Amino acid sequence: MKIAMIGSGYVGLVSGACFADFGHTVVCIDKAEGKIEALNRGEIPIFEPGLDALVAENVKAGRLSFTTEFSGPVSEADVVFIAVGTPSRRGDGHADLSYVYAAAREIAESVKGFTIVVTKSTVPVGTGDEVERIMRETRPDADIAVVSNPEFLREGAAISDFKRPDRIVVGIEDERAREVMTEVYRPLYLNQLPLLFTTRRTSELIKYAANAFLAMKITFINEIADLCEKVGADVQQISRGIGLDGRIGSKFLHAGPGYGGSCFPKDTLALVKTAQDNDSPVRLIETTIAINDTRKRAMARKVINALNGDVRGKKIAILGLTFKPETDDMRDAPSISIIQALQDGGARIFAYDPEGMEASKAILDNVTYGNSPYDIAEGAEAVVIVTEWNQFRALDFQRLKSVMAKPLLVDLRNVYTPDEVKRHGLAYASIGRGTSA
Ligand code: NAD
Structure with missing residues (x-):
């Protein structure tokens, strides 16, 4: 052909x-x-x-x-x-x-x-x-x-x-x-x-229904994660506990900083508009969008809270900028809102991403880029994992601790367990683990 x-x-x-x-x-x-x-x-x-x-x-x-x-x-x-x-x-x-x-x-x-x-x-x-x-x-x-x-x-x-x-x-x-x-x-x-x-129309709608459902699933577990933090439960175990049910499925149940990327944000919004125009609103998706929009700045507040409510003048090291690992795509990445909110609070932002730094330079102002996690952690009061690249999955905690001004890891992707980080003497905050972090 x-x-x-x-x-x-x-x-x-x-x-x-x-x-x-x-x-x-x-x-x-x-x-x-x-x-x-x-x-x-x-x-x-x-x-x-x-x-x-x-x-x-x-x-x-x-x-x-x-x-x-x-x-x-x-x-x-x-x-x-x-x-x-x-x-x-x-x-x-x-x-x-x-x-x-x-x-x-x-x-x-x-x-x-x-x-x-x-x-x-x-x-x-x-x-x-x-x-x-x-x-x-x-x-x-x-x-x-x-x-x-x-x-x-x-x-x-x-x-x-x-x-x-x-x-x-x-x-x-x-x-x-x-x-x-x-x-x-x-x-x-x-x-x-x-x-x-x-049919052609059904096919077109299948794509939006699929993306909207996935965005809703992520948003669901994110809200459950917030509840976990309030009531002393662990979202990782809840994901496993519900995901093993074949009717639910284990994928897209990872709590995190909110969905981003070049598809979910724009496709959920477009579906809402189509539905409104046809007098058949999709309220679950309208709510999904609203929850996800506020979540990103809420993640910045999580970092600020971990630093005792004040980031003015403090150096914060951001690990991962792209909306997910293994891509250079920065479109609608959660890192953008998180960094801007931290900057609004007066933080000095240093960042490292294996593939996304070039694209990030065109989007974010006043960010200093480095060559490795340890490079940007020098003198930082917090290291924040925003994107779960493989190279952030086995950080040398002793090395991090030795270069940071204060040893604090904020893990927005739950890459680590609270025990292993604390064992190395770093303070730790993560998502939806009300029991221990
Ligand atoms: P992209 O921005 O990476 O690529 C689009 C390309 O089209 C650009 O290179 C642009 O120069 C080119 N272009 C625009 N107008 C043109 C024209 N008139 N003639 C020739 N070239 C033209 O976008 P993408 O991420 O590849 O997404 C493309 C479509 O696929 C979108 O509708 C997106 O929603 C959908 N989609 C994307 C993904 C994904 O993961 N990126 C997954 C599934 C579906």
Whole structure:
């Protein structure tokens, strides 16, 4: 199959490289010239484990290439994927579909012969109808089928998620698309992974329902964690105690500083807006958003309380900036609100992240970056774990203690147990462990 992938970001680049690895011929297209130039020099513009090798192999095999030009690759493609961004629209929180619609117009101008146009971007229910309308208006003669195929990969584990997904959801309105989409995902289909065909609108809504449910699950355990702190219970054991129930499941029950990232915040908000517009409000999700929004600054208050209510002039070392480990993505990371709230209290912020510091520099002011946890802990009155990178899971506590002004570890990811930290002579605060921390 010949595939054109419009948008070469976290989703487009990973999907494009994986489709090429399945044996398809893929051209990744992006408007950002710098990104395409870098890819053509063999550089990967984002950090995603394993992506550099996968891209290099498939480029070498002649199955994967990069360009800023639409016309050639789109006219030759059997399938064109749209994987451009759909951020929150400034002001009202609806999904900003301008990139999707711009891509639809450009695709329409170039398609030749029967072509499947697939929206992989996360888009509100009904967007496929509008993409189809725009394309038919631009090119009344074009023979197209517009399909929805939302992506469920997680940054940091994107390649294995793409190659071994729990399910593939495909929403179609034109029966001709069924065979082509089955062919696109053939290697996964042969491995008996569930390929769920449904209508386009249902498919679009599945993606939002999935993300909203996961965001709600995280928020649920975060509130239980707060209650644990008040009543002297341990949220880690509660997660285990409820997660072993097959109806609940153990995943997404880790209490922490609140969800962030490029998907949950914007997708929950967009679902709320769609639901309100359709006179069918999703109040559970409205509440989830409100709870999560206040949680991040509450995490800063946790740090301030651990420092006896005053951080003015104090040096605080932040370990981890990205919204989760194994990515360089800083979009809506909890670290942003936490750091800003600490700065509002007068703290001096030093930070270290294995991959996120470049992106962080464009977002946060007045932060001093260091080369290691020990580097930034020098003279600090608190070390705060915000993102649970593996290299923060085995900190040398003696070394930390020896360089810090006062030995205090605030662990917003419950990486450690209170006993092991206290044994090394550091004060310790964590999430939802009312019994001991
Ligand atoms: P991204 O910002 O990393 O990438 C989007 C790319 O599209 C950018 O490189 C941009 O230059 C390019 N682009 C924008 N308009 C274009 C146009 N008209 N023509 C060509 N290129 C254009 O975004 P992302 O994280 O890859 O997300 C893409 C979509 O996938 C979003 O809808 C997102 O919600 C969804 N999604 C993301 C993830 C994730 O983990 N990042 C997971 C599942 C779904």
